[in-house]
Each structure stands twice: as C-alpha cells, then as structure tokens.
Amino acid sequence: MSFTFDNQRPTATVVRSLHPLVIERPRSPVHIHSYGGETPFFEGLGQGRLMATRCDNPACTEAGAAGYLFCPPRVHCPDCLERMTWVDITDGPARTAKVHTHICVLHPGAFNRLPTPSKLISVEMEGVITTLMSHMRVGVPVIGMELEPVFNTSSPTFTILDLSWRQRRAR
Amino acid sequence: MIRFSERNLAPPKQMRPVYAVAAGQSDFRKRYPGKKTEELAIEAFRMLALENGLKVESVQELRSYIHSAYYGHFADHFGDQLLGEAQIHDRLGLDPLANAGIKTGGATGGSTVWMAANAVASGYSDCVLALGWERMDEVDTRTGNHYIAAAADRDFETELGHTYTGYYALMAQRYWNTLGGASEAFRHTLSKIAVKQRGYAWSNPFAQTHQRITVEDVERSPFIADPLRFYDACLMSVGAAAVLLCDEETAYKLSDDPIRLFVAAGSHTLRAADRRPIDIPLLPHERNDAAILQQYRDLYGDGKERFPGYTGFLAARMAAHYAYGMTGITNPIEELDMVELHDAFTISDVQTYEDIGLRPYGSGADFIESGDAYHTNPLTGLPGRCPGNVSGGLLGTMHAIGATGIMQVNEILWQLQGKWAHFHDRPELWERFGKTRPDDIEDLQIRGARRGMAVSHAGVGSHVTCAVLSRPEAILK
Numbered sequence: 001m002s003f004t005f006d007n008q009r010p011t012a013t014v015v016r017s018l019h020p021l022v023i024e025r026p027r028s029p030v031h032i033h034s035y036g037g038e039t040p041f042f043e044g045l046g047q048g049r050l051m052a053t054r055c056d057n058p059a060c061t062e063a064g065a066a067g068y069l070f071c072p073p074r075v076h077c078p079d080c081l082e083r084m085t086w087v088d089i090t091d092g093p094a095r096t097a098k099v100h101t102h103i104c105v106l107h108p109g110a111f112n113r114l115p116t117p118s119k120l121i122s123v124e125m126e127g128v129i130t131t132l133m134s135h136m137r138v139g140v141p142v143i144g145m146e147l148e149p150v151f152n153t154s155s156p157t158f159t160i161l162d163l164s165w166r167q168r169r170a171r
Numbered sequence: 172m173i174r175f176s177e178r179n180l181a182p183p184k185q186m187r188p189v190y191a192v193a194a195g196q197s198d199f200r201k202r203y204p205g206k207k208t209e210e211l212a213i214e215a216f217r218m219l220a221l222e223n224g225l226k227v228e229s230v231q232e233l234r235s236y237i238h239s240a241y242y243g244h245f246a247d248h249f250g251d252q253l254l255g256e257a258q259i260h261d262r263l264g265l266d267p268l269a270n271a272g273i274k275t276g277g278a279t280g281g282s283t284v285w286m287a288a289n290a291v292a293s294g295y296s297d298c299v300l301a302l303g304w305e306r307m308d309e310v311d312t313r314t315g316n317h318y319i320a321a322a323a324d325r326d327f328e329t330e331l332g333h334t335y336t337g338y339y340a341l342m343a344q345r346y347w348n349t350l351g352g353a354s355e356a357f358r359h360t361l362s363k364i365a366v367k368q369r370g371y372a373w374s375n376p377f378a379q380t381h382q383r384i385t386v387e388d389v390e391r392s393p394f395i396a397d398p399l400r401f402y403d404a405c406l407m408s409v410g411a412a413a414v415l416l417c418d419e420e421t422a423y424k425l426s427d428d429p430i431r432l433f434v435a436a437g438s439h440t441l442r443a444a445d446r447r448p449i450d451i452p453l454l455p456h457e458r459n460d461a462a463i464l465q466q467y468r469d470l471y472g473d474g475k476e477r478f479p480g481y482t483g484f485l486a487a488r489m490a491a492h493y494a495y496g497m498t499g500i501t502n503p504i505e506e507l508d509m510v511e512l513h514d515a516f517t518i519s520d521v522q523t524y525e526d527i528g529l530r531p532y533g534s535g536a537d538f539i540e541s542g543d544a545y546h547t548n549p550l551t552g553l554p555g556r557c558p559g560n561v562s563g564g565l566l567g568t569m570h571a572i573g574a575t576g577i578m579q580v581n582e583i584l585w586q587l588q589g590k591w592a593h594f595h596d597r598p599e600l601w602e603r604f605g606k607t608r609p610d611d612i613e614d615l616q617i618r619g620a621r622r623g624m625a626v627s628h629a630g631v632g633s634h635v636t637c638a639v640l641s642r643p644e645a646i647l648k
C-alpha cells in the first residue's frame with residue numbers, strides 16, 4: 001500500500017484586510033490514521049459485529065476480578081495493563097442496550113458526516129461497565145429506551161458511524 | 172484506577188510557602204485581528220509589572236527577579252503555530268531563562284499556575300511567571316468547534332460530529348432527568364446562572380461581552396445541542412493572562428500585600444464513556460453528615476444513578492479533596508469567601524458546586540436558588556455567602572483557554588488584595604480597551620474576603636485544578 005501526499009498551495013494569497021494586514025493561510029492536510037490494536041472493533045462494525053474486551057488476567061484485582069466488559073474496547077486492561085480478550089457482544093449485551101443519556105445536535109462541528117440534526121446517545125448495556133457513545137438514525141431517544149444495534153455492512157465507512165441504534169423490537 | 176490507596180490520596184505538600192504577588196491581562200475579544208498573540212502577552216505582562224503597586228521601577232527591574240517561566244497554551248492548531256511558547260518567551264525578553272509549555276485542555280491555565288507554584292514550592296525558583304493565552308479567531312466557529320472536539324476521543328467520539336456543547340448537553344440531559352427531577356425549575360436555575368455571570372461581566376472592562384440578558388432571553392435562545400441553548404454556552408476568546416508567583420522573601424520584597432497560593436489537581440478519563448462507577452469519595456464535611464450520606468444512598472443506591480457517570484466530575488472531586496487536605500479547609504461553604512468556577516456551560520457550573528462540596532450531589536441548584544452564589548444575595552440584599560464568578564466567568568467574560576485558569580486566579584488575587592476597583596472601575600482601563608465605563612457599573616469588591624478558590628477544568632472533566640488563595644493571616648493550617 002502506498003500513500004500520496006499532495007497538499008500544494010495556490011500561489012496567489014487571499015488578502016482579507018490591509019490594516020491590519022490579514023491574509024488567508026489555507027490548510028487541508030490528510031492524516032493517515034491507524035486503529036492499531038483496536039482494529040477488531042472498527043472491522044467488526046462493518047461485518048455486523050459489536051466487539052468488546054474483557055480482562056481475563058486472574059491476578060488482576062480490579063477489572064479482571066469484576067469480569068465486566070469494556071465497550072469502547074481497550075487493548076490493555078486499565079488496571080493490570082495485560083492484554084484484554086476480545087468478546088463479540090452482538091447477540092449478548094448489545095441486546096440489553098438502553099439509552100443512558102441523549103442529545104440532539106443542531107450545530108455540529110466541521111467535517112460532520114451525520115445528517116443534521118443528529119441524535120447522539122450514550123448507550124448502557126448489561127455486563128458492560130462503560131457507556132458507549134453512538135447515534136440513532138431513526139426514532140427519538142429518551143432515557144431508558146431499549147435499543148438494538150444497526151450496522152452499516154453494505155458500504156462501511158470504517159468509523160464509529162458504522163454503528164447506530166434503533167428502538168428494540170419485540171423478538 | 173478505581174481503588175485508591177492512602178498514598179494515592181495523601182494531601183499534597185509545599186516544601187515552602189508560595190505567594191501570588193501580581194497579575195495582568197489583556198482584554199478578551201472574539202476576534203482580535205489588530206494584535207498578534209505576542210502583543211497580547213506583552214500587555215498582560217506589562218500590566219502585571221507596572222499596575223500592581225510592585226516595588227519596582229520598570230519591567231527590566233521586575234525581570235531581574237524572575238527565574239523561570241511557565242506558559243499555558245492549549246490548541247496549537249488554532250493558530251497554526253507550534254511551540255508558540257518560545258516565541259512569546261522571546262518577545263517578553265525572558266531568554267535565556269528556562270521555560271516550559273503546559274497543556275491540559277480547558278484546564279491549561281490552572282495547570283500552568285499549578286506547575287509554576289510547584290517550581291516555587293520545591294525551591295527550584297524564587298520567582299516565576301505563569302502566563303497563558305489562546306487565539307481562537309483564525310478559523311470559523313464550526314471549524315473551531317471541531318478543533319476543540321478533537322480533544323475528545325478522535326476515533327470513538329469526535330467522529331460523531333460531536334462538539335463540546337454536545338458533551339455537556341449529554342450531561343445536562345442526564346442530570347436534568349435524574350438529579351434535577353426533570354423539572355422546569357432546574358431549567359430556570361441554569362438560566363439564572365447564564366444571567367448572573369453576564370451581569371457581572373457588565374462591570375468587567377476585560378470582558379468580551381457587555382450584554383444584559385434575562386432568564387427569558389436564555390430560554391428563547393436557539394438550541395445548540397438540545398437541551399443546551401446558545402446562552403448556556405461559554406465564549407470563545409482571544410487574549411492573555413499572567414500571574415507572578417514568589418517565595419516568601421521575594422514576595423515581600425516586591426509587594427506589601429502578597430497572597431498565599433495552594434494548587435492541587437485531579438484527573439479522569441478523556442472518554443466520558445469510560446467512567447467506571449465508584450462510591451462517591453467523601454469530602455471532610457460530608458463524612459459524618461447523616462443527611463448528606465442518606466441523600467447519597469437515596470440518589471445512588473441500588474444502581475439508581477452512577478457516580479460520577481454523566482452527572483459528576485471525579486477529577487474535580489479529587490482536586491478538591493487534595494486542595495482541602497493541603498489547606499486545612501474542612502467545609503468549603505464556610506471557609507471559602509468566593510469561587511471562580513469553570514462555567515464552560517451552565518450545567519457544568521452546577522455540577523462543580525457539588526464536586527467541590529459547596530452543596531451535596533443532587534443539591535447544586537440550591538447554591539443559586541439560596542442566593543449564596545451571588546455577590547449580593549437577591550433574596551436578602553445582604554452579601555452572598557460565597558459569590559461565584561464575579562469576574563463574569565467563561566459565560567460572560569472570556570474563555571481564551573490557556574489564559575482562563577489564570578484569569579480566575581487573577582480575579583481572586585485582586586479581590587483578596589482589595590483591588591477590584593483598581594482593575595475594574597478605572598475609566599482609563601475601559602478606554603484602553605476601546606470601551607466606555609458604564610454609568611451603572613456595579614461595585615463587585617467582596618468586602619472582608621479572606622479566601623477564594625479557582626477551579627480550572629478540561630474536556631469532559633479530564634483535568635481539573637483547584638487553586639486556593641488565602642490572605643496570609645487567614646491560613647488554616
């Protein structure tokens with residue numbers, strides 16, 4: 001794989017004001033960013049899987065002893081710093097998901113890719129100690145609403161946007 | 172880490188007393204094309220040197236005391252200039268003295284004072300400069316919001332189009348629906364904070380805004396991220412602030428009225444998602460208060476609400492724990508005569524009242540509703556018990572990130588020195604900033620103030636510092 005960087009600047013300078021002298025300084029860099037050891041999470045979303053991690057170190061007195069899951073996942077246990085075990089929670093804890101808190105974003109920051117207004121939610125799941133930040137594309141969130149995950153498997157973006165949630169249907 | 176040892180929790184120590192001696196600032200503006208950041212830093216430093224009644228004749232004479240410098244600047248990408256610290260240091264004429272840049276998000280200013288104080292407390296330097304700035308006017312507001320949101324987890328959270336208003340809106344939503352009782356009254360409390368802070372900014376010549384607003388204005392302002400509205404959010408500013416810290420001997424050589432300074436800090440996860448629930452670490456006055464302990468069982472027992480979850484800030488609670496242990500404060504509402512809090516959003520002001528123990532968790536709104544938080548209690552017309560953000564805070568006066576925590580310390584320093592009028596009510600100062608002193612300026616000097624605390628706060632509570640300033644005769648331990 002090779003990367004090309006092409007950030008040529010136009011030769012003309014745009015002047016905004018003369019006193020004081022104010023110019024435009026363009027900048028549009030592209031960052032080549034790796035998910036490193038967290039790759040299974042972002043790879044999983046595009047394949048319809050929600051992945052979490054768990055500390056299985058028997059000597060760990062905090063997260064390991066408690067046995068709970070982390071989602072967002074961590075490569076290393078925050079307590080003992082041993083490598084954690086990847087766990088597919090799609091058909092387990094993800095089926096217990098609920099809205100912990102939520103907002104409606106009317107003025108997102110630049111480079112936003114979600115349709116505005118966007119509905120961001122914090123998701124709690126049984127057995128998961130964290131509350132995953134995510135979004136709903138359909139429906140209106142309220143605290144405590146039962147959720148099920150929706151994965152973008154058809155044209156993954158390989159970002160957190162490949163996961164969204166909708167109100168859970170009776171199974 | 173969710174279990175703490177005695178060693179983890181030990182009160183921080185200063186090996187010798189530290190004094191805040193003099194302070195200075197530029198004015199704060201949304202855009203400041205007329206001046207480069209270096210010019211604003213020099214204005215802050217010149218005010219510090221020449222307008223605080225120091226026993227020096229010139230900037231050069233003051234410079235002869237300085238041994239090292241600490242610079243607060245958070246967001247390099249805003250100004251597209253890396254290592255601006257070196258530039259500022261050179262423009263201030265402080266080469267070749269040692270300097271270092273400090274960067275802890277919104278707490279950058281507070282952390283800069285923390286590092287500077289530690290340099291004096293350790294004996295490394297007898298006299299240090301802490302100076303911070305931010306320049307947020309080179310990009311449009313949407314890009315600015317994205318730049319700030321890049322201080323959240325880039326992969327898991329920023330990508331969702333998040334903004335910092337969004338983060339605090341998540342907190343407001345959760346707080347409002349759980350601890351806030353889902354009531355309209357809580358919305359009004361938030362609005363009163365927005366009105367109060369902007370009301371104080373009216374009388375502050377450094378302030379970015381001079382605008383009188385009402386509760387109705389706040390509640391009619393557009394949503395930025397529902398439930399937070401335009402007036403619930405702080406400013407984005409350009410400006411600089413500086414404070415001079417000394418050991419005891421140097422402090423009294425330079426000033427007749429130096430003020431003791433203690434700074435402590437705490438931290439918590441960058442991702443709010445990763446906050447693991449723990450038992451509330453209790454402050455000294457909470458430990459044996461049956462009513463407070465019962466309130467905590469009612470609110471948090473049986474997993475009803477998570478601590479810190481989206482409703483509290485562990486970093487602030489920890490910073491307060493350390494600061495109170497360091498200073499001997501046992502009940503902050505009794506022993507603090509003023510606070511300057513990081514009111515980035517109205518909701519975070521309420522949360523901070525609870526984190527630092529001015530009210531128990533779940534009762535923050537009462538700090539406003541009781542009138543305690545006001546310079547003059549609107550219910551009684553008497554002095555407020557512990558006035559909050561009489562500077563105008565981040566909501567009314569400024570949030571130039573690297574300067575903010577320093578501005579808070581400056582405001583308390585000047586209050587404890589009885590210099591509020593000198594730095595707020597001089598017509599010459601208003602004119603210097605291109606403004607006219609309002610005829611109805613409010614005298615906000617807090618009479619008889621002995622101690623105050625500034626809380627500087629980053630991200631969604633990733634870093635928090637608590638700076639306690641105390642008149643030397645009012646030291647508790």
Ligand SMILES: [Zn+2]
Binds near residue numbers: 055077
């Ligand atoms: Zn572990």
